[in-house]
Amino acid sequence: MEDKQIISLYHARDERAIKETDAKYGRYCHRIAKNLLTLHEDAEECVSDTYLAAWNQMPPENPHLLSAFLSRIVRNIAISRFRRDRAKKRHDGVELLLSELNDCIPSAENVEKTVEERELSGVISDWLDTLTGDDRALFIRRYYHGESIKELAKVSDIAPQALSSRLFALRTKLKTRLEEKGVSL
Amino acid sequence: MKNEKMYHGITNIREDLVEEAEHHRFRSKKRVLKRALTVAACFVLVIGLSYGGVLLWLFGGAHTGGTAYNDRQYMAYEGPVFPLTMLENDGSLTAKRHLTYDFTGKAGAYDFPDALILDAYTLTNTSNEDMTYRFAYPFVASINTTKEYIPSILEYNIQTELHIGRYAGGYEGVWGAYDPEGTVNLDHISSWTEYQALLSDGTYMQDAFKEFPEMDQPVVIYEISNMQAHGEGASPTLKFSCEHDPTAVTSFALGTRGGSYDTKKGKFSYHFSLDADEVGYVFVIGGDLSTHSTQGYEDGGCDKGEELDITATITRKEGVLGEVLFDLLFAEWDGTFSSDVAFGAFAEMMYTNGFLAENPAERYRIDLSSLLSDARNVDRVMYLTFELTVPAGESKDITLLMQKAPSMDFAGKYKTRYGFDMVTRLGTNITFTEQKAKIVLDTEKYEFADQNFGFDLETGIFEVTLSLDTEHYYMDIRKKSEETE
Numbered sequence: 001m002e003d004k005q006i007i008s009l010y011h012a013r014d015e016r017a018i019k020e021t022d023a024k025y026g027r028y029c030h031r032i033a034k035n036l037l038t039l040h041e042d043a044e045e046c047v048s049d050t051y052l053a054a055w056n057q058m059p060p061e062n063p064h065l066l067s068a069f070l071s072r073i074v075r076n077i078a079i080s081r082f083r084r085d086r087a088k089k090r091h092d093g094v095e096l097l098l099s100e101l102n103d104c105i106p107s108a109e110n111v112e113k114t115v116e117e118r119e120l121s122g123v124i125s126d127w128l129d130t131l132t133g134d135d136r137a138l139f140i141r142r143y144y145h146g147e148s149i150k151e152l153a154k155v156s157d158i159a160p161q162a163l164s165s166r167l168f169a170l171r172t173k174l175k176t177r178l179e180e181k182g183v184s185l
Numbered sequence: 186m187k188n189e190k191m192y193h194g195i196t197n198i199r200e201d202l203v204e205e206a207e208h209h210r211f212r213s214k215k216r217v218l219k220r221a222l223t224v225a226a227c228f229v230l231v232i233g234l235s236y237g238g239v240l241l242w243l244f245g246g247a248h249t250g251g252t253a254y255n256d257r258q259y260m261a262y263e264g265p266v267f268p269l270t271m272l273e274n275d276g277s278l279t280a281k282r283h284l285t286y287d288f289t290g291k292a293g294a295y296d297f298p299d300a301l302i303l304d305a306y307t308l309t310n311t312s313n314e315d316m317t318y319r320f321a322y323p324f325v326a327s328i329n330t331t332k333e334y335i336p337s338i339l340e341y342n343i344q345t346e347l348h349i350g351r352y353a354g355g356y357e358g359v360w361g362a363y364d365p366e367g368t369v370n371l372d373h374i375s376s377w378t379e380y381q382a383l384l385s386d387g388t389y390m391q392d393a394f395k396e397f398p399e400m401d402q403p404v405v406i407y408e409i410s411n412m413q414a415h416g417e418g419a420s421p422t423l424k425f426s427c428e429h430d431p432t433a434v435t436s437f438a439l440g441t442r443g444g445s446y447d448t449k450k451g452k453f454s455y456h457f458s459l460d461a462d463e464v465g466y467v468f469v470i471g472g473d474l475s476t477h478s479t480q481g482y483e484d485g486g487c488d489k490g491e492e493l494d495i496t497a498t499i500t501r502k503e504g505v506l507g508e509v510l511f512d513l514l515f516a517e518w519d520g521t522f523s524s525d526v527a528f529g530a531f532a533e534m535m536y537t538n539g540f541l542a543e544n545p546a547e548r549y550r551i552d553l554s555s556l557l558s559d560a561r562n563v564d565r566v567m568y569l570t571f572e573l574t575v576p577a578g579e580s581k582d583i584t585l586l587m588q589k590a591p592s593m594d595f596a597g598k599y600k601t602r603y604g605f606d607m608v609t610r611l612g613t614n615i616t617f618t619e620q621k622a623k624i625v626l627d628t629e630k631y632e633f634a635d636q637n638f639g640f641d642l643e644t645g646i647f648e649v650t651l652s653l654d655t656e657h658y659y660m661d662i663r664k665k666s667e668e669t670e
Contacts, residue, residue, distance in 0.1 A: 028207075067207070068200035075196045079189065098188040101195075105187045120194035128202050132504035133512040136202065137209035143195050144203055156211040185187040 010058035035146030036078040103171035264325030270613040277312035310575035336587035350393035368546035397529030400507035418483030427477040434472040440465035606659035636660035
């Protein structure tokens with residue numbers, strides 16, 4: 001079913017919306033949830049919560065790309081669960097991502113402004129536009145979809161060690177870009 | 186907590202970026218290196234039917250071929266039929282070759298039938314043990330015409346691989362033969378002796394089995410997008426002017442409709458038409474531009490006094506040349522070869538005659554499009570390789586089938602002739618004990634204008650034994666209704 005039709009079902013409060021969402025994007029959402037939360041049962045719960053959140057947000061939301069809309073919800077739920085279970089050291093995926101993202105944080109020197117999350121997303125999106133297709137996909141698939149180095153190495157045909165170096169270089173580039181923009185978090 | 190803010194910042198990046206990354210096809214470095222393409226058996230059914238028709242014609246008398254020599258040049262030369270060769274020759278194999286030209290098909294692009302070529306071999310293992318031989322069959326085609334002209338093997342369901350050689354021709358100046366030092370135009374091979382020069386020392390074939398070169402140079406890319414004219418013009422054009430050290434830095438573009446360069450002063454300009462591509466690119470390798478600016482003009486002449494207000498977004502990116510060009514030019518490739526093989530051929534031309542060559546051809550000095558088009562369309566010698574086991578002291582028959590377009594002149598006194606030729610020894614290491622040629626031709630419609638095979642259509646000699654001392658056989662055929670030259 002086309003995205004528009006699925007979204008129409010949400011807006012018509014038709015419960016088939018959930019079934020159609022699961023048929024089309026269930027595996028996609030589960031993959032991201034599993035990447036971030038590590039355990040299968042946690043991923044299952046995260047996906048169920050995602051469908052509920054989608055049901056509650058549409059209407060009024062009318063997403064342009066349903067896949068991106070859903071994956072954003074998955075990520076938000078995953079980080080909430082990570083915060084809740086932080087002490088249990090349960091969610092290795094998010095833990096590792098956050099640890100790597102420390103490399104992107106700009107130093108406090110020459111800071112002109114502390115940006116809001118939405119503005120930060122704009123700066124990151126603009127920076128992603130300047131990358132080659134391969135680098136852009138590598139960054140997003142690692143830090144948005146949460147794909148492991150091993151998975152990414154396989155799909156990109158880059159040796160895991162070389163891939164880790166490349167991702168580090170990208171994180172450093174993002175940090176430099178944020179500093180150039182005078183951005184602080 | 187700052188990293189969580191970064192996490193949220195990434196969560197809310199633009200949706201199209203997320204979508205694109207999910208479906209992105211990475212350029213495979215390993216696959217790019219492979220020059221060969223595995224080819225499934227094809228065309229056998231179609232050609233097999235035609236083969237039945239051929240048999241009706243094969244009972245003509247036999248004769249010994251002539252020895253005349255021909256170095257005729259054609260405006261459009263399709264190349265000779267080459268003999269089978271071996272990748273390694275231990276001296277144990279001998280061969281007999283029977284080559285048939287069948288002209289009973291429908292007229293092709295030139296109002297004359299393409300020839301159906303049946304190049305049949307009886308391969309004898311003269312040793313005392315079973316031998317598995319590796320063969321290569323050369324043929325002329327471009328990347329874009331390979332699908333039409335690739336040979337297939339009739340008798341066996343044999344796995345084949347295709348290896349592509351580099352561009353077989355050269356370059357010349359705007360005045361053609363009077364300007365041999367120039368490199369603005371392609372100088373296609375126009376006679377068999379040029380193939381003789383190309384293949385006789387074996388290096389061309391060796392190169393066809395090597396890996397393609399990588400383009401792993403760091404590159405700076407200036408992407409010019411959102412070009413908008415704020416006023417009227419016949420063909421609004423944005424001129425991107427730049428300067429860089431011409432001894433260390435190279436710049437070139439994609440999507441231009443013209444440009445200029447002064448390599449002594451290090452000044453370059455690239456002209457992007459607003460009527461054409463939505464996005465233009467300027468690539469810089471070996472460093473970066475020292476300055477750059479843009480100015481709009483009413484048309485592609487970019488003349489003083491015809492300035493026009495044109496705005497554009499210029500985004501500077503960095504990357505690796507091979508990855509950037511693959512993403513831009515070959516990610517959506519759809520052809521006989523895989524995108525990686527086609528890209529490899531393109532990369533090879535970049536090194537031999539393009540922007541990565543020591544002396545790039547003038548033809549490619551400004552924009553990548555000509556080189557991209559040439560990489561796809563210029564003729565090359567391709568090699569179809571396969572293995573065949575022949576038991577000790579026994580023989581096996583194998584027939585290669587392919588189509589061959591006529592060589593011809595578009596004007597001049599030979600414009601009514603359609604030429605076909607073959608070579609007996611060029612490029613092969615096989616010891617032949619016999620070579621014969623046959624022709625299947627409607628003698629009511631066609632006649633020979635010239636030939637050295639020794640066919641005699643009037644007396645019914647359609648099959649001849651060729652002299653192995655004669656390296657090249659040719660025939661020019663014309664319609665009987667055509668006026669005498």
